[in-house]
Amino acid sequence: MAIQIPRGTQDILPGEVEKWQYIEEVVKDICRRYQYKEIRTPIFEHTELFQKGVGDTTDIVQKEMYTFEDRGGRSLTLRPEGTASVARSFVEHKMFGNPNQPVKLYYNGQMFRYERPQKGRFRQFVQFGAEVLGAQEPSIDAEVIALAMEIYRELGLKNLKLVINSLGDKESRIAHRDALISHFKPRINEFCGDCQNRLEKNPLRILDCKKDRDHELMKTAPSILEYLNEASKEYFEKVLSYLTALEIPFEVDATLVRGLDYYNHTAFEIMSNAEGFGAITTLCGGGRYNGLIQEMGGPETPGIGFAFSIERLIAALEIEGISFNDETKVDCYIVSLGEEAKDYAVVLLQQLRKAGISAEKDYLDRKMKAQLKAADRTGARFVAILGEDEIKKNVINLKDMETGSQTEMSLSDFVSEFKKISTGEV
Structure with missing residues (x-):
């Protein structure tokens, strides 16, 4: 079990x-x-x-x-x-x-x-x-x-x-305490054992009792405000x-x-x-x-x-139906195709994170379509697509997941340029 x-x-x-x-x-x-x-x-x-x-x-x-x-x-x-x-x-x-x-x-x-x-x-x-x-x-x-x-x-x-x-x-408390003892003592046997123990030690605690809260003496107990x-x-x-x-x-x-x-x-x-x-x-x-x-x-x-x-x-x-802003969504999800791109993605992912960007990549060697679905499940705002052809041309394709638009960017400058995009500087 x-x-x-x-x-x-x-x-x-x-x-x-x-x-x-x-x-x-x-x-x-x-x-x-x-x-x-x-x-x-x-x-x-x-x-x-x-x-x-x-x-x-x-x-x-x-x-x-x-x-x-x-x-x-x-x-x-x-x-x-x-x-x-x-x-x-x-x-x-x-x-x-x-x-x-x-x-x-x-x-x-x-x-x-x-x-x-x-x-x-x-x-x-x-x-x-x-x-x-x-x-x-x-x-x-x-x-x-x-x-x-x-x-x-x-x-x-x-x-x-x-x-x-x-x-x-202290003076007011003592006066109220004496009044509570006088109020409850004649009928304290009608209260629970806890209240009976509290009568002399701390009668104010009787007013907190959940078992006896409906007892008639509770409703008529002297108020502290009368003894201030x-x-x-x-x-x-x-x-x-x-x-x-x-x-x-x-x-x-x-x-x-x-x-x-x-x-x-x-x-x-x-x-x-x-x-x-x-x-x-x-x-x-x-x-x-x-x-x-x-x-x-x-x-x-x-x-x-x-x-x-x-x-x-x-x-x-x-x-009250109050929700919170989800600040855990991924800023950039890297989709990599081919062994060389997968290796490059490991380094690129770390560079993005060190730049203060929330980033993630595929770890299960999935096809491009499955990687894009995984990116969507993380709530990624952008997907960076990197294949062997892109590495040869020193570019990377950035896809906006909200609009569907795609932009080709310099791979060498990608981290610094993406940081501007994610912070709204561009």
């Missing part, structure tokens, strides 16, 4: 991988404009990092991590998300001492979670994320949201909804005013939460409103965290970031 790919993973084949490459280039260029620098961290880390950085009470840590022991008996985990690794690197390399503050970073890499595979959701997936460390200022919150929205906008997505909430500062102190209200209103100034539409959603203790102030999600996208509409999630760096052993450092799955982004693009 042939070995098959593990469940929840995928092969990204030629013809599909070009979408990924295009997205990566767009994202890289936007990050350059916003002055975010790329960071690359290990695919596996010490398990303790994610227990601290993601949280013991989260489904990710409790149910979804790929954890194993290495030969030295150390517990290691394939990274399920990127923020914890970025925070660890920030502390380990003392980036808080960099003269240029805040530190603005982005990553794009493989993540791993053991969860039920479905459309746009895999056990091995690619996550893009951005983090800003070292600044607590409403304008940077707005900038981070603008960065995420600009990526989606530039890729062509139109059916988007930004929802935003405030989790308040004046400083938190002022911060949130300033973030919203910046989004308005940047012409980024938003909806305030008091039920949007981030369950970890060190999350505070701004929390947001970007969703797809496209018809037929499915029940899970969230494309991107993010928020402010002001205790994570301290949790990693670093100094008190505010932070804010977001992350999204490239797979879900591609699914949203497909639902």
Whole structure:
């Protein structure tokens, strides 16, 4: 029996991988404009990092991590998300001492979670994320949201909804936490085991529960917005005013939460409103965290970031019917006839490629008609036809596959002349 790919993973084949490459280039260029620098961290880390950085009470840590022991008996985990690794690197390399503050970073890499595979959701997936460390200022919150929205906008997505909430500062969070405990405690036995465990540890996580989301107490749970102190209200209103100034539409959603203790102030999600996208509409999630760096052993450092799955982004693009320019087509396909022409084609092909031209030739010793068909299948814009007679006369015939016209050109000058044609200089 042939070995098959593990469940929840995928092969990204030629013809599909070009979408990924295009997205990566767009994202890289936007990050350059916003002055975010790329960071690359290990695919596996010490398990303790994610227990601290993601949280013991989260489904990710409790149910979804790929954890194993290495030969030295150390517990290691394939990274399920990127923020914890970025925070660890920030502390380990003392980036808080960099003269240029805040530190603005982005990553794009493989993540791993053991969860039920479905459309746009895999056990091995690619996550893009951005983090800003070292600044607590409403304008940077707005900038981070603008960065995420600009990526989606530039890729062509139109059916988007930004929802935003405030989790308040520590004082506001404590007041809200106490209110949630009082609200749920009398009937907590009606909730799932996970929620019962979360009541005292982290009651905010109860609001994220998928099993009990239709329970009547969920609808009447106290809103964090009711417990914001004046400083938190002022911060949130300033973030919203910046989004308005940047012409980024938003909806305030008091039920949007981030369950970890060190999350505070701004929390947001970007969703797809496209018809037929499915029940899970969230494309991107993010928020402010002001205790994570301290949790990693670093100094008190505010932070804010977001992350999204490239797979879900591609699914949203497909639902909206957005296609990409195919830049993988062949500029020039060499058709060679006869042994001498075949040998010459090997050198000519390399010369074209070194000149920056996408070029290909026949490798199967096919007849001229079959070579022309092969050239057509590659989407070649031009075909250069070379036979023994052409070599003797030091010429080559260039055929335009769109118009069908054919031109005889000097073989000695062909590479330089074709480069002018391909770049539109002629």
